[in-house]
Structures are given as C-alpha cells and as structure tokens.
Amino acid sequence: ILNVEQSPQSLHVQEGDSTNFTCSFPSSNFYALHWYRWETAKSPEALFVMTLNGDEKKKGRISATLNTKEGYSYLYIKGSQPEDSATYLCAFVPGAGSYQLTFGKGTKLSVIP
Amino acid sequence: EAQVTQNPRYLITVTGKKLTVTCSQNMNHEYMSWYRQDPGLGLRQIYYSMNVEVTDKGDVPEGYKVSRKEKRNFPLILESPSPNQTSLYFCASSFRDINSPLHFGNGTRLTVT
Numbered sequence: 001i002l003n004v005e006q007s008p009q010s011l012h013v014q015e016g017d018s019t020n021f022t023c024s025f026p027s028s029n030f031y032a033l034h035w036y037r038w039e040t041a042k043s044p045e046a047l048f049v050m051t052l053n054g055d056e057k058k059k060g061r062i063s064a065t066l067n068t069k070e071g072y073s074y075l076y077i078k079g080s081q082p083e084d085s086a087t088y089l090c091a092f093v094p095g096a097g098s099y100q101l102t103f104g105k106g107t108k109l110s111v112i113p
Numbered sequence: 114e115a116q117v118t119q120n121p122r123y124l125i126t127v128t129g130k131k132l133t134v135t136c137s138q139n140m141n142h143e144y145m146s147w148y149r150q151d152p153g154l155g156l157r158q159i160y161y162s163m164n165v166e167v168t169d170k171g172d173v174p175e176g177y178k179v180s181r182k183e184k185r186n187f188p189l190i191l192e193s194p195s196p197n198q199t200s201l202y203f204c205a206s207s208f209r210d211i212n213s214p215l216h217f218g219n220g221t222r223l224t225v226t
Contacts, residue, residue, distance in 0.1 A: 032212050043203065044156075046214030089156065093211045099144065099163055100171060101211055105155035 002026055004092045006104035013080050014112050020076040021107040023090030027071030032093040035064055035075055038106065039086045047075075047088075080111045115140045119204050119218035126194055127226055134189045134221045136204030142216070143209050145187040146171070147179065150201040150220075159202075162187055163210070194225040 005024040013019045025033065032051045036044040048057040053068040061078045077084055087106040094100070117138045126132055138145065146161035148171075158171030162181040176198055178190040187206075191198060202221045207213040 034214065036215075043217035043219055044215075046216070049212060049214050051212060091156075099161050099169065099211055101146070101158055101161075101215075102172070103148075103156040103158075105153070 002102045004104040010108040012110045018078045023073045025092040029095045030068040034091040036089040037086050082111045085111045117218040125224045136187045138206040142206035144207045147189050148203045196225050199225050
C-alpha cells in the first residue's frame with residue numbers, strides 16, 4: 001500500500017484568511033494526482049486531476065500546484081469562506097497503466113465566520 | 114441528471130448473511146470502483162473495474178466480491194459479512210481511466226452485528 005500523506009490533519013482559519021495544505025506522495029513513479037472536496041454528510045467532489053510536473057490548476061478561489069520530482073502537491077484557498085469548510089482529500093495514481101488510486105487521510109478545514 | 118446511484122443508503126445486517134450493495138451510473142463511464150471509509154484510515158480502494166468483465170483488486174479486497182456484467186452496474190457483494198466490514202462504502206466512476214475525475218455515489222452505511 002502506497003504512502004500518501006496530507007498535512008495538516010486539521011486547520012481552523014478565520015473568514016477571509018488564505019490557507020494552504022500539502023499532499024505528499026512517492027516521487028519515484030507518478031501518473032496522476034487528484035484533489036477532492038468532501039463536505040460532511042455528502043460525497044467527495046472532484047476539484048482537480050493533475051498529471052504534469054509543474055501543473056497549476058485553478059477553480060475560483062481554489063488552486064493547486066504539482067511537483068512530481070519531489071513528490072508533493074499544494075492546495076491553496078484564497079480568502080476562505082465558511083462554505084469552504086470541508087475535508088480536502090488528495091489521491092495518488094502510480095505509473096502509467098495503473099488503475100489503483102490511493103487516498104490520503106485528508107485535511108479538515110474549518111472556516112470561522 | 115448525470116449521477117452514480119448506490120443502494121441502499123443504510124443497511125444493518127447480521128454476521129454471515131449475504132448482502133449486495135448496488136451501484137449504477139448513467140454517464141457511460143468505463144471505470145468504476147468501490148471504497149470504504151473508516152475513521153482515521155481514509156478512503157481505501159476495495160475493487161475496481163476498467164470495463165465490462167474486467168475487474169481487479171484494490172488495497173483491501175478480502176471478504177468482498179464484485180462483478181461487471183454491464184457497463185452501468187458494479188455491485189459489491191459480501192458473501193459472509195463480519196463486524197469488521199462495518200463501514201461507510203462509496204462507489205465511484207470515471208469516464209475512461211484514472212486520469213479522469215471520479216464521480217462518487219451518495220454512500221452506503223453498513224453495520225454488521
């Protein structure tokens with residue numbers, strides 16, 4: 001089982017603050033990295049799928065970067081709002097031709113109004 | 114509406130009584146997979162399917178079976194459930210392979226007594 005680490009485990013920020021968290025994965029064999037947003041009592045929703053080193057993707061106030069050589073991805077939220085409160089999951093796919101997806105345990109974000 | 118439908122949403126059963134959790138998608142997706150979510154462990158992949166009649170084990174396949182006889186359906190079968198299979202289960206699908214974002218079902222909360 002591959003090691004996919006997310007940090008921090010949880011985070012409390014004030015409304016309007018910008019924040020970021022990290023997903024670390026094995027750098028030796030990379031195919032894709034997914035980010036999902038998971039609100040309580042709902043299902044995970046896809047944010048980004050990233051495949052190229054140096055990739056940067058953006059969706060509204062949320063953006064992500066990818067460094068496959070060193071094995072990490074950052075997720076940034078600019079000007080956090082209470083509706084951003086959720087658990088953010090990353091998931092790693094090793095090697096071309098792999099169909100296995102390994103999730104990290106997530107970062108739980110709470111935005112205080 | 115494009116969706117992944119799981120049934121039932123909640124299920125309480127007894128040890129040893131065979132059960133099936135159904136999963137159906139209406140997006141003509143080729144890839145489908147099952148995950149279980151346990152506190153402190155994150156989402157773990159049970160089985161996945163690349164297309165009709167093509168399935169493979171994920172990280173935690175013991176005690177589970179799957180089948181993919183038609184593209185839209187991917188049922189999860191527990192032949193003899195045990196209490197350690199008490200968990201929250203998610204089915205997910207994606208367009209072609211693991212480069213595409215996953216669409217998740219609403220989850221099935223299973224309790225085995």
